[in-house]
Amino acid sequence: MASSQLDLIELLRAIDPEAPLAERHLWLMRLLDWVRGDTEDPDMAVARVRMLIDAAEVRPEWLKLWHHWWEEFLTTIDATPLLADLGFAPQGALMSELVHRLRRKLMPPTPETTDLSELFPLLFPTDFDAKWLRALDARTLTRLRTVLFRAAPDAPPPNINDYAMRTVMDAVMFAVTQICAIGHSTAVRMRMSEDAKRERAFAQLPLAFVTMREAIQAHGRQSAPALIAIGQLREQLDACRAAASTVYTHLEEHGISVHIEFQLRQLRQRIIRVKALLLCLETDAPAQATTQLLSHLVRVDQDARSLRALMADNTELLAAKVTERNAETGQHYITRNASEYLHMLGAAAGGGAVLACTTWIKLVIGSLGLTAFWAGLVAGINYAACFVLIMLLGWTVATKQPAMTAPAMAARLRNIGAPGAADDFVDEVVYLLRSQFAAILGNVGVVVPVVIGIAMLIERTAHHTVMDGYHAQYTLAQHQIFGPTALFAAATGGLLFLSSLIAGWVENWFVFHRLDSVIAHHPRVTRWLGAERARRWGAYWRQRISSYAANISLGLMLGLVPPVLGFFGIPFEVRHVTLVAGQVGAAAHEIGPQVIHRAMFWGAVGGIAITGLMNLAFSFLLAFRLALTAQNIGAVNRKRLYVALRRRMLRQPLSFVLPVRLKHRPQATEAEPDAAPASDAPVGGDKPLEPPSPPR
Template sequence: MKGLLQSIRGGLNLGRAADWDLSALLNAADARAPRPERHLWLIRLAEWLRRPIGRQEPLDGTGAAAGEAGATPVAVRRLRLMLDVLERHPEHALRVRAQLRSIFGTLDAATLLADFGFSPRSGFGSEFSERLRARLLPATPDTGDLGQLFQMVLSDRGDAGWLETLDETTLQRLGALLLDDTLRAQWHRAAVDSVQMLASQIRAVGLSASIRPRLDPALLADRPFFQLAQCAAQLSEVDEAGDALARRQQIHYLRALLATCRRAIDSVRDHLEEHGVSVDIVFQVEQLHERCERIEALLNCLMSTTPARDWQWLMAQLARGVQTRRSLGALFSHHYSMLARKVAERSAATGEHYITRNRAEWLDMLRRACGGGLVISGTTLLKFAIGAMGLSAFWGGFWAGINYAISFVLVQLLHWTVATKQPAMTAPAMAAKLEQVGGSDAAIEDFVDEVAHLLRTQIAGIIGNVMTVAPVVLLLQLLAWQLQGAPLVSAATAHHALDKLVLPGPTLAYAAFTGVLLFASSLIAGWVENAFVFHRIDSAIAWNPAFVRWLGSSRAQRWARWWRASISGLAANISLGLMLGIVPALAAFFGLPIEVRHVTLSAGQIGAALGTLGVQALHEPVFWWSVAAIPLTGMLNVLVSFLLAFRLALRSRGLKVRERSRLYAALRRRLRQAPASFLWPTARLEQDAAAQPEHR
């Protein structure tokens, strides 16, 4: 008992929180103190409970020290000590009970039970602003909001853990010493009122203009949202009447209505999966689910034969929610996951068109890549012409971006391809192969096949682009020599281009950064297409009276189909082109040494330099260093964009690939047994692809 006696000595200490001991806290309990001081007392008590135990401060008979394996949590051991002291000193127990009554008796418990953890507004942006404000601005204990006080009292990450570990005996002692009939009745009534408030909020959001049209009409036939609010009001009435049997029946009926409302809310997700995702709607759906869960928890507290346990669980969940309410990362990762999934799925649907699985498709990709290289050859020379105009950095980058964007769109309209755009679009298609990897060797082999399909498709695209763009640019340079006696690119510009492209230097870093831009363009494409589908722009083009009058009925239908099929590619091509031109100019404005290195454009610049410098360039090391950088540039363009897109696809599905070692082993085995399958179509892979269901 030595430690116990030491703990009750001393007087009031007004220093740092760490200097407060139990004796000081008990002596400071004053129900007549101003509200901020009473709330601050409760915060100090929580801080004392969490304070680490020193070696000279054993708090229980076991002598266990803080941090020992299997030791009781520090907060629980300190709580037991406080209960021991209060049981031995009834005058302290009376003061503490009066203090708690003065705190909780003057605050509206419904602000904690019905409002805490939920956004007062329905928008994702408003919730982000609220969390940012909470993180940047300090809170005050001078508050009438029990939810805000709750956040200040249980502010530590470990609070939920020790609340969950409280044993039955400690709970009973805590209730007997610190709670009286008045407080119990107050919290019971607050729970009933909170159920009614939450039911009204669920009805309001569930029947709002943004949610109601997306609910399954069959699930609304019995008007469950209206009935939910009415049933909650009836529960309040029977509770006031004191009819225990009627209250239990009403709770059972309320739970049945909650289950129906949940099914209706879940149908919103099905609608979003088909018709596009809105982050605000996803946020509202999640809030509805959380309010339904809160009602369930409160109903458990109201009808349980052991309500202390249910209140304990509810308080622990609320304490866990304190950390969630402060986390901006949790808000983004949670509510953007569905949008990321939809972006990945839309990219996956597009990406299927960029994966070749047999020799005929591989040769077709090579042909289309040659067509893309033909267009990029003109893009390369226009880039030199824009540079020769002597524009300012921004306008030079802007017009270069316009040049790239127009060229990429032209490649799309001609049904050709630019190789490095493929991996960012194909990675989500591959990610779908991983969903069944965990339990199937066949799924692993299927995934390895898909990797082989993708890599050799990239090789075909890069070969087609490079082997076309460089010779065509060189041919145009030679034609310019014949027609005007001078090349299209000056010697100084040609030397400068080669100097920038050499392998020793920042070329590889710039190539990796270009992979980031390639990934960003695929992300933008998914976002734009999702918005296009969500807002039903294709339907507006097809049926809007103004469009029909302007285009005619049949042409409006064709335009709608074309835009629906092309919007993703247009968004990807235009955004990529603009970023390739403008991002380096903006980076230079901020003094950042960032440029882009696109394998096809780089190959075209080397061809242009060779056309200007002639055979002499073949004797200069700078030329061959530039040529040596081309395959590595292409590899980094592909690899970085693919890995980023693949990571997005995995995150969007919430997958944790536990079978990575098996995947790596399968890839290594394929490299040993059939290395050629990663370069061009082999007979075995063609047979496997033919045996699978149609992919496209």
């Protein structure tokens, strides 16, 4: 503590009210750094604040210098942008905010500024600042206000209030202006409900602010007319928020726009900011309210620097819509009884027959001697065409469905607090895994004999083999269980997941722009197809667009990702269980019956098994985590689900691969909710305030 006192004395001596702007701000940064200390203990920081006050009280000459310094600070710095705009996008668009945050990470602000919002991150750079500010007690705050902080010398007459009052009022005015701008934008206004449009909440908001300002100027901020006007402004803000929430109903039906969702989130957060400023106006303890507001702004500034938080916050609703649309498609790939299980086996057998042809076409493409990119493009077109053919025939490609069906399972998690919800979820996992076991069994069980049959047909008709002995040995060596097969298979599972995201995004884009209506009703289309056929085509593409997008994108990625990564020196090869089984079968046929006596063959058979496992596990895991995030499933309930899943695996292991009847145990208690409902309180608490999740 003695060294801290010596450091404080040195800091106090260094104060210079006449120093250049940057030097004055650097001195304040050093003072706040001394307050923080090295322990990150809020109580120690509060003790240092008291030490600063004690040192100031016994140094009247220093107090004069400080008051002069503080006067210079108030007259040169603009605090309104800090209160009104900190944490909000300057351009009101997601990409511009992304660029802005990236620039802040790469280019830190300068202390030579008159904008307090730019200086603020230098004064309070860590989350710990929010903690020690919130820990300041009422007595310490009172001493701070009476000893160090006084009204500016150029303060206006009492009937207009002081400098702080004017700053807060200006900040409220700026924020209200931004709220009205978002509410009156065409993208938001045209998607409101008819009732919200008639009520014109955003048009009434500026009038409510003017009424409040006039009441405060005429009667004082704590007078009865002022408090009534503040309450009316708060009610009008709630009306604006309710009107904006009706936009989500339109987005749910007609597709999500990340840009609109970003604007709505900005609007909700600005409303919360205005409520925080109103609390500072109406409170009878302004010092405590101001400190809590500063603590809140520190947390907001920390969040405003995070690129990950920006993307997570503003794509949450899009993720929810992607998973919901994929859930509708994914239900078709889940088998729940023996009849559906057998149907899946048949569909997978058909898919395996088509993929046998795909395997040989891929081998032919490899023998053409094309450059890496063109070979990858032709292979991708081959994959995409075969996947689309399988889709049109109603057949199945193994391990492609988990990315689509995991969201269908997560849809059951919306009422996770209900009794039996965990068992219902585990049932969906069981249905999915045994469906995929049937799909893998059907694909692999057919692709191998069909590949061998095609090879025999080629040998009899063309009198030569497509694959020579060297390439057969090379193929077996490339698919060994102890090689990079598992890693490549996991990465291929990631491509399966990515194709489901692309499918959901394309369908959302199709619905958002109402392309089905364009196809059904546009005069050129109806003249070409006829009204009835155009209507059917619109309905068809509305129903099947995601399936086409998933299959085409997956095929092109399987073909193009390896050469693209290879261009950057990253080795990668596609490892899909059915395609691997076909290639291993072709290689084994070329070597002959003696292949079963070679360890390399059995290593490749093990490679087929590990490929299927990794394809299934990674595509499902990634999609399932996305679905959990979209449904806001917290850590407590996630743990409950994992426990239920492990219990089912121990008690009924065969149910994960065969269509046996599931047995349930009655649950004794109801699951607890993840968290308490979100609060609108603008200050206080450990985390930045977030508005309630939009209706889904």
